[in-house]
Amino acid sequence: MNKIDPVSASDEQRDVLPVTLADIRAAHGRISGAIVRTPTVISQTLSKLTGATVYLKFENHQFTAAYKERGALNRLLLLDPVSRAKGVIAASAGNHAQGLAYHGARLGVPVTIVMPNTTPLVKVMQTEGHGATVVLHGEKFEDAYAHARTLEAERGLTFVHPFDEADIIAGQGTVALEMLEDAPGIDTLVVPIGGGGLFSGMGTAARGMKPDIELIGVQAELYPSMYDVIKQATLPCDGDTLAEGIAVKEPGTLTRQFVGALANDIVLVTERALEQAVSLLLQIEKTVVEGAGAAGLAALLEHKAMFVGKTVGLVLCGGNIDTRLLANVLLRDLARSGRLARLRIRLQDRPGALYHVARIFHEQQVNIIEVYHQRVFTSLPAKGLITDIECETRDEAHLQRLMTALAEDGYEASLVELA
Known part of the structure; x- marks a missing residue:
């Protein structure tokens, strides 16, 4: 893959973004105590392996095993009393559904989640287990999303987007706030990009705290949707990726503005690198991550020259991986190593x-x-x-x-x- 030229943006572009460091600090004060302040820990072994000083942020230690709780909780806490009473609705078959369901149940806010009919039963049961009402509709996510918007209007519910809302972005930005407070020496953040909510929030917080910090986005090679938008490329966007949490065909309208203004670069990673990263994190750090959660490490492994000598922060953004898939990834890694x-x-x-x-x-x-x-x-x-x-x-x-x-x-x- 050819090296990508860094993205540049003027100060004026950044100034008009609808989320600020102050918004993210306010969100952190709002959600603290109800989410886990996950550790940011240096990895000596991964540092030796990659040639960078590597810090890991263990967001897979959240109750629902993903950072998505942060944005969902911030959004719920900002609802007015009438909206809280009527409830919220979302379209999701992943971590957003579980984060919204869990904190909705805690706060007494009714939560409805629309999922495609093809959603694995275990994800339906997990979401229902957190107290949400699950509606199955359509064969694809786009079908579920359209139905959720219909139900929103019919029932007077509040739609909570998984990434393309300012309050969601502010909540996700609290990840970087904690990382840079706990490890102020970090000079580079490598952040997975699907819809772009995590990068938008983390990038805003990090740039506000350390204006010269380097911000690198990572996408799966099979789903280069934000890469295509920002780099005006036309790479295909389809396939079965291990990083299903960032397998988004159409990034957010709002989030693409943040990424365009904040990112120094976006890199793509292969399925092989994602598999290796998942395996290494289990073997070295004794921690389970999903494919999207391993994307940052995959970038360090596959684009090593970009990061040698730098102090890099990686966010292990989720740990919800099917156990059979995890076993298959580990066996394939054993085979590749001989x-x-x-x-x-x-x-x-x-x-x-x-x-x-x-x-x-x-x-x-x-x-x-x-x-x-x-x-x-x-x-x-x-x-x-x-x-x-x-x-x-x-x-x-x-x-x-x-x-x-x-x-x-x-x-x-x-x-x-x-x-």
Whole structure:
């Protein structure tokens, strides 16, 4: 990917933005005590790995495991008594729904969440578990959003947008307020961008506290929506991304003004980098993050030269990842590091063939996990067969020693590669 030229904006552009540092400080005073002041901690290991001094803000430690609570609570607390009594409505299948539902229940504000019919049952149950009424409508988010706006008008409810409102942006900005109070040496913030609410709030707070701070936005390569808007690019925006929390096809009308005025740069990260970042955070920091929450670290891994020597703040913005997906990510990371492998070996269909191959694995002290025999669906002659052996090694060098030993014994073996 080509390097992006930094975004520039005049002081006049920043002055007309509808959220200020004072608004964010007021929001922080409003929500403090009802949200967790999550720790901002230096990571010695990630610092050595990336060449930067890396601070992590653990927003995955919030009650609903995401920063979204901050903006949702600020918005709810600013409602007038009549609006509180009637209730609020939102369209969301993710962290915004849970944050709004949880704090709505705490405050006695009725919450309705519209989700697409395709929303996984676990997300529906989690949102209902926080006290919200869930309405399922349509096949896509756009359908759910349109229906929510219809119900808003029909029932006299207040719509709470997940990112494109000033009060939401002010609430999200409290993340940066805490980070820079706890780690004032941070000179660069790397912030995930989906709709842009988190970046807008954090960028406003950070620029107000440290005018020379560097602000870098991160998007998944499959969903470069804000990148396209700010950089006037035309990259496609679609696909199955691990970072579903920032998989937004159309960024906010308001938030794009903030990003255009505040961002020094926006970078894109691949799915492979996102997977590696999720795995590293679990292994090194012993913390579970979703794909969007790992996007900042993915940027440091994939664009290392941009950050070497800097003091970088990363926000682990959410930890809501499906356990099966997390297990798959961890196994794929083991495979990419050479500690888990699948070898495809050509054998002759005769007694003892598998035994002799297994003997080589034993001699090389490689643990065999599973064996798959394929006799029928193969292009080999009738007396030939393909065997896939899934195995566990110590590292890449250990795996290569096994491959060498197989070749020296006359076996045709190849690695089954990951995407």
